[in-house]
Amino acid sequence: MVDSSNSKTILCINAADTAGGTGITTDARVAQAEKLDSIHVYTGISVQYQDELMDIIEIPTDVLHLQLQSIMKYKRYDAIKIGVVPNARAAEEIGNFIQQVKVPVVLDISLYNRSGVQWSSQDVILSVIEHIIPYITIFTPNKQEAEQFSGMPIDTIEDAQVAVQRLAQLNYDMYVLLKGRLFSHTYRADEYGDKWCSDILYYKNDFYLFEAPTISNTMHLGSGDAYSTLIACQLAKNQNMIDAVRTAKEKISYAIKASVHHRITINSEGKTDCISSN
Numbered sequence: 001m002v003d004s005s006n007s008k009t010i011l012c013i014n015a016a017d018t019a020g021g022t023g024i025t026t027d028a029r030v031a032q033a034e035k036l037d038s039i040h041v042y043t044g045i046s047v048q049y050q051d052e053l054m055d056i057i058e059i060p061t062d063v064l065h066l067q068l069q070s071i072m073k074y075k076r077y078d079a080i081k082i083g084v085v086p087n088a089r090a091a092e093e094i095g096n097f098i099q100q101v102k103v104p105v106v107l108d109i110s111l112y113n114r115s116g117v118q119w120s121s122q123d124v125i126l127s128v129i130e131h132i133i134p135y136i137t138i139f140t141p142n143k144q145e146a147e148q149f150s151g152m153p154i155d156t157i158e159d160a161q162v163a164v165q166r167l168a169q170l171n172y173d174m175y176v177l178l179k180g181r182l183f184s185h186t187y188r189a190d191e192y193g194d195k196w197c198s199d200i201l202y203y204k205n206d207f208y209l210f211e212a213p214t215i216s217n218t219m220h221l222g223s224g225d226a227y228s229t230l231i232a233c234q235l236a237k238n239q240n241m242i243d244a245v246r247t248a249k250e251k252i253s254y255a256i257k258a259s260v261h262h263r264i265t266i267n268s269e270g271k272t273d274c275i276s277s278n
Contacts, residue, residue, distance in 0.1 A: 007035065007036060007037045008036045008037070008078045008079075008233075008236040008237055009036060009037040009038065009039060009075075009076060009077045009078055009236070010027075010031050010036055010037075010038050010039075010077060010078065010079045010080065010081055010229070010232050010233060010236050011038075011039050011040075011041065011071060011075070011077040011079070011080045011081070012024055012027035012028070012031070012038055012039070012040050012041070012080075012081050012083070012229070013040075013041040013043060013068075013080065013081070013082045013083065013094060014027055014040070014041075014042075014043060014081070014082070014083030014084055014225075015042065015043050015044040015045060015046050015083065015084035015086070015110075016042055016044070016045045016046065017046045017048065018045065018046065018047050018048060022046075022110075022224075022225050023046065023083060023084065023225065024040050024042065024083075026225040026226050026229065027040070027081060027083070027225060027229045028040070029226075030225075030226050030229040030230055030233065031229065031233060034230070034233040034237075036078075036233050036236060036237075039071065039075050039077060041064070041067045041068060041071060042059050042064075042067065043058070043059055043064060043083075043084050043085060043086050043090055043094075044056060044057055044058045044059050044084055044086045045057040045059075046084075056086070058086040058087060058090070059086070059090075061087075061089045061090060061093060064090055064093050064094075065093050068093060068094070068097040071097075072097065072100070077103060077236075078103055078235075078236035078237075079103050079104045079105070079106065079232045079233070079235045079236035080098060080101065080103060080104070080105045080106065080232070081106045081108060081228060081229050081232040082094060082098075082105065082106065082107045082108065082109070082132065082136075083108050083109070083110050083225060083228075084109075084110045085109060085110075085124060085127075085128055085132070086124070087123075087124055087127075088123045088124050088126070088127035089127075091124060091127035091128045091130075091131045091132055092127060092131045094131070094132055095130075095131030095132045095134075095135060096131070098132065098135045098136070099134075099135045103236075104137040104138070104232070104235040104236070105135060105136040105137050105138075106136070106137065106138050106140060106228050106229075106231055106232040106235070107128075107132060107133065107136045107138070107139045107140065108140045108141075108224065108225065108227075108228035108229075109128060109139075109141060109145055109149075110145075110224075110225075111124075111125070111144065111145050111148055125148055125149060129149070129170055133170045133171050133174070134170075134171050135171075136171065136174050137174060137175065137235070137241075138174060138175040138176070138177060138231065138241065139167060139170075139171075139174055139175070139176050139177070140177045140179055140227070140228045140231065141167070141176075141178060141179070142178075142179055142224060143160075143178070146160075146163050146164070146167065146178050147163070149167055149170075150162075150163040150166040150167055151166070152166065154178075157198065157200075160178050160200050161200065161202075161207065163178065164176040164178050164200055164202035164207075165202060167202075168202055168203070168204075172204070174203075175201060175202070175203045175241055176201070176202045176203070177199060177200070177201045177202075177231075177245060178199065178200045178202075179199045179224070179227060179228075197211065197212050197253075198210070198211050199211075199245075199249060201241075201242075201245055203241070208242060208245070210245060210246060210249040212249065212250075212253035223252060223255070223256055226252055226255065227248055227249075227252040228248075230247070230248035230251055230252060231244050231245055231248045233248075234247050234248060
């Protein structure tokens with residue numbers, strides 16, 4: 001925890017990961033590296049070891065409600081990051097909470113665990129659309145999640161552009177960032193061929209492209225969580241959205257490059273401490 005009464009604070013609404021590579025553990029590490037405080041609301045516990053998912057334990061809705069009410073009464077925060085939403089009732093509780101706040105809200109919905117198992121059903125997706133998305137500032141799905149929410153396959157960069165426009169129709173005032181390894185295209189193809197990673201940010205008919213070389217890396221645990229938490233941290237520091245995404249992209253790209261076969265940890269210089277995941 002950052003020891004400063006003047007520190008900015010992010011509220012992380014997410015699940016705990018017993019393997020320590022994703023979820024609230026990553027949120028807290030990133031916030032600390034960014035010299036921000038963090039407070040936490042737990043939505044569940046993912047019991048897993050590396051790529052083996054053993055069980056998913058959902059926090060009871062009444063306990064989630066008590067956590068959110070406690071935060072509302074006693075805590076100050078400058079941005080919110082939402083990760084795992086385990087069920088439809090949890091989505092409703094979280095939506096009831098965030099519609100009362102006036103800080104930036106980053107939705108990094110997690111529909112799959114890192115071994116590729118989907119842990120959110122269609123009723124969860126519909127509940128998130130109804131209760132959470134109307135009140136968020138930026139939605140940061142990866143390709144799989146964007147396909148689920150947009151209802152269309154994403155096979156090309158042109159598909160991705162259509163998908164983010166569909167997602168933006170769910171809340172005209174929100175930004176949509178389709179993040180992760182997307183598709184080959186002509187930009188910088190002479191240098192990197194088809195290994196150029198592009199994130200697309202869309203807002204009110206404008207597209208922004210954030211690029212970095214794809215890293216040949218089979219194990220960069222927590223990169224999606226870290227990326228979205230970095231965005232929340234920059235928004236808490238009062239950066240505008242374009243600069244917040246650009247800063248987060250630069251930091252997460254460096255982190256992935258430096259953490260081949262390791263767990264990502266971003267340090268206070270915006271670089272990484274590589275902690276072995278074995």
